[in-house]
Amino acid sequence: MHTVGLVVFDRIAPFEMAVPCEVFGIDRTETGVPKGVPHYRLIVCSDEEGPLRTQGGFTIEAPYGLSDLREADTVVVPAWRDVEETPLEALLESLRQANRRGARMVSLCTGAFILAHAGLLDGRRATTHWMYSDALARRFPAVEVDPAVLYVEDEQVFTSAGTAAAIDLCLHLVRLDYGARVANMFARRMVVPPHRDGGQAQYVQAPVVQRFDECPLAETLEWVSANLHEPLTVAHMARHAHMSERTFARRFGEATGTTPLQWLLNQRIILAQDRLETSDAPIDWIAQDCGFGTGATFRLHFKRAVGVSPADYRKTFRQVPERRSA
DNA sequence: TAATACTACCGCCACA
DNA sequence: ATTGTGGCGGTAGTAT
Numbered sequence: 001m002h003t004v005g006l007v008v009f010d011r012i013a014p015f016e017m018a019v020p021c022e023v024f025g026i027d028r029t030e031t032g033v034p035k036g037v038p039h040y041r042l043i044v045c046s047d048e049e050g051p052l053r054t055q056g057g058f059t060i061e062a063p064y065g066l067s068d069l070r071e072a073d074t075v076v077v078p079a080w081r082d083v084e085e086t087p088l089e090a091l092l093e094s095l096r097q098a099n100r101r102g103a104r105m106v107s108l109c110t111g112a113f114i115l116a117h118a119g120l121l122d123g124r125r126a127t128t129h130w131m132y133s134d135a136l137a138r139r140f141p142a143v144e145v146d147p148a149v150l151y152v153e154d155e156q157v158f159t160s161a162g163t164a165a166a167i168d169l170c171l172h173l174v175r176l177d178y179g180a181r182v183a184n185m186f187a188r189r190m191v192v193p194p195h196r197d198g199g200q201a202q203y204v205q206a207p208v209v210q211r212f213d214e215c216p217l218a219e220t221l222e223w224v225s226a227n228l229h230e231p232l233t234v235a236h237m238a239r240h241a242h243m244s245e246r247t248f249a250r251r252f253g254e255a256t257g258t259t260p261l262q263w264l265l266n267q268r269i270i271l272a273q274d275r276l277e278t279s280d281a282p283i284d285w286i287a288q289d290c291g292f293g294t295g296a297t298f299r300l301h302f303k304r305a306v307g308v309s310p311a312d313y314r315k316t317f318r319q320v321p322e323r324r325s326a
Numbered sequence: 327t328a329a330t331a332c333t334a335c336c337g338c339c340a341c342a
Numbered sequence: 343a344t345t346g347t348g349g350c351g352g353t354a355g356t357a358t
Contacts, residue, residue: 233333233334234333234334234335235333243347243348244347244348244349245334245348245349246336246347246348246349246350247346247347247348249334249335249336250336250346250347250348253336259334259335259336260334260335261333261334261335261355261356265356292357293357293358294357294358296357296358297356297357297358300356300357301356
C-alpha cells in the first residue's frame, strides 16, 4: 500500500490541506473503484505543538509527527502560511531525508517555498501560485520557476500552482500510480474535470470548462470528442462552430485554456489510455482508432504526454479481466 | 533519425 | 472611443 504523508502546520490554509485528504484519505472501496485497486494510506504529520489553527478559524490536530514521514512514499506539502517566513529546520531536514530516501515530493500552491527552503527545488523546474512566482524566483535563483503552468514534475519533485491546480496534481499522481481509468473514477466521484494537462495555462479568463454544458463551444467539443478517430483539423472544428478559424482559436483559448490542437491531442491520448488499459488490440490499431495517422505519431505524442511508451503503459495498467474472488 | 511538406498558433492590423 | 472579428504572414510545431 502506498503511504502519503501530509505535512501540516499552524495557520494552515484549509483548502490545500483538504485536497490531498479528499484524494488520498478516503476509502473508496464501495464507490465503484474496482476491487484489487490498492488505496492510499494517509498520515497527517506535524511537529508543531498542540491544536493547530487553520486560516478558516477552526483547529485541527495531527495524529503523526514528522518522524513518521519516514514511512511515506509520497510527501505532500500544502500552501505555506507566509512566503516571507523560513520554515523550521526540523521540517526542512525531514523533507530532505524523505527526498534522499526516494520519496516522491509534492508541493501545493505556496508549499513550493517550503521545498525551496529545503533546497529540493535547486536546479529543478517548479511552479507556484502565479501571484508568488516572482517572489519564488527572486528568493531562490537556482529554481527554474515556470509561472504559467498548472503543475510541473522534475525528477520525482512535483509542484503545483494555486488552489484548484492542487486537485489536478493530486489526480495526476493517482494517474501515475494506478492509471487513467482509476484517476477518472476519482475525478468523477469528486465531480471534477478528469484531466487537465500539467502544461495548461494557470490563468484562464473563464473558469476551465468542466462539463461541456455552460460552455459556448459545448456542441463542438462534444462533436469532436465523439469523432476523435476522424482526421480532424482546426479548420473542421471552426466550421462546425460556425466561426472563422481565427475567432475559433481565440474563443477556444478563453474557454479551455489550451489551443484546439493541444486539446484534441489530449482527448486522443485519454481515449488511447483507456483502450490500452481495457483491450488487447495492437497498438497500431489503437493509434488508428484514436485518430493518430500512424503508430509512430501515436507513440511520439503518447510518450510526450504520459511519460512512458504505450507498450509500457499497457504493461503497467492493463486490467486483468475481473476474476471474482478477493 | 532526417528531411520535407503541411498545419497550427498568435501578433498585428484594418475594419465593423 | 471601445470592443470584437477575421485575414495575413512569420515562426513553431506536426505528420509521414
